[in-house]
Amino acid sequence: MVQGKDSFEYSISQYLDGTLNEVDRRALEERLSTDAEARLVANEYARLNQLLKTTSLTPSVDFKTLTDRICQQIEAEPFHTSQTLRLSRVWLKRLALAAGLTLLIGAGLYWTVLRPGLNHSSPSNGVLDVQVVLVPQPQAPSSMIIEIGPTDSLKQAGYTTGLVDSSIITRPSRIVIRSADPPSSNGDRLY
Amino acid sequence: MDEPKAQPPANHSNPHAPVDGMLVRRVLQGDKQAFNELVVRYQKTAFAVSYRLLGQTDDAQEVVQDAFLKAYRSLDGLQKPEAFAGWFMRIVSNLSLNYRRGRKTRQTLSLEPAWGTDPTDEPVSQDRINPQRVAEGHQLGQKLEEALNQLPEKQKLAIVMFTIEGLPQKQVAEALQCSVEAVKWHVFQGRKRLRELLKDVL
Structure with a gap:
């Protein structure tokens, strides 16, 4: 500062x-x-x-002679023909980088998704176990609650939210629509 | 105080002259004439920089010659052709400093001082006894030269490249391998010191 x-x-x-x-x-x-x-x-x-x-701070020099001397030296030098080579090198570097990235991504995909021995089955591939109970239509509900979570049978089997496989908790298996009216004898739950 | 005027780019008196980047590309395609244009464009600045570091005309000319040759040979290593001036001035200053180091070694090994003066003298002081230079030299110019030679290397180079030779700050920054802000600061510090040293003539 x-x-x-x-x-x-x-x-x-x-x-x-x-x-x-x-x-x-x-x-x-x-x-x-x-x-x-x-x-x-x-x-x-x-x-x-x-x-x-x-103020002239440098002594006078015959720059014409200096130019001629330099140009003579340059004349004796081989021509620059490296432009193509230089571009090629640049492109080669880029290509190498791209190839490396592709290999890296490919290896990552193979390891995480396509590797043999991985269990590819998921609940989405299987048949959903949906229980439907038809209930008599109650009077118009004044409020409705929708609960999302594992079914009771899954809970009994030991699955709880946070411990179950992600494919289970992201796939709601139970929807409850509860009316404010007292439940009827056969329930007003839709499983 | 007069209103400052924007500095014209160094050695670009002809607005229709091809820009450095274009010349560099032409050289890389085998056009040696384009390199000659770069020589004409930058030899004076290169000489001024080298002379400021070496203090001797012949040595400075030799370094300028070597610098152009080195630049030609390594031109395909230049990442941004537009930055030729700064890149080239870096070659000039590095070669000059190397040359000066080599010369000091040679002088130390020499049995007799090359100029009949104290061998520990700075090169510039030795050159000042050159009768031709003394005859040509203006008293004010000599004072200014003495003062400039007392500046630290970066301040001196920033003043020579930017203030005296009119290279754009960006190119000077490239040559000194620092930021544009640092160039401004070096120039200021150099001016401040020069003002102190030249108080009696300002």
Whole structure:
């Protein structure tokens, strides 16, 4: 974090390069218009910048001769014909990456889904054990409750929610529609 | 304080000149003439950078020559052809620094100082006794040069590449292997130090 004097001078530096953002530029210009000391500092930086840009700091060199020498050396070099090779290398890398990914995904699929010995049967493949009991139509229920969960027979067999196989708990096997009226003798449950 | 003006891209005086990336692609397709265009475009900046690090004209020219040759040979390793300038300036500065290290070793092994001065002197100081340079040198220029040579390497290179040679900050960042923000900071720190050193002439 640039603070205080450094922050102000850093702003001047960026201002001279034209890289100061609009908000900071306005703030700086405002300060420079009212603060004489700040203006003095800014002018010194501006003069230094001017000096750097206009003073010849390198000795004069015959660049034409230098160019000729370099170009002669380049002429003696073999031609660049590696563009195709370079592209091929890039594509080879991409292809290798794609092939690797494909193999990885394939192996994953094989291991989790297609591996021999895995039990592919699921309740969806079997016949659903649905018990239907026809009940006399009660009067219009004032409320209705729908319960989802394993059937009583499954509960008795030891299956409880959270312990049973996911294929069982995601597949409701019992729907209860309960009316607010007292149950009739043969029940008002639909299994 | 004058309103700052946006800097034109280095050595791109002709707006219709092909961009660096295009020239690099042409070279890679076997067009050596395209590389010559890059030589003309960047040799002055390369020389300025190398000279600033080596302080001797002949050495700097030799390094520039080697740098172009190295760049040509390894051009197919350049990932982004558009970033040629920054990549090339990195080659120039690395070769210059290697050259300087080698020269220091040679001077240490030498029985007599190569320039008749204290062999522990910085190379730039040695070059300053060159009569031609002294004759050509302006007093202010010499002061500025002395001050520049006192800057840490990165600040010096950031000032030379960005402020003096006008390379875009992004290319300077590429050359110095740092962020654009770091370039701004190096330039600022360099200016701040130069202002202190040149207080009496500003």
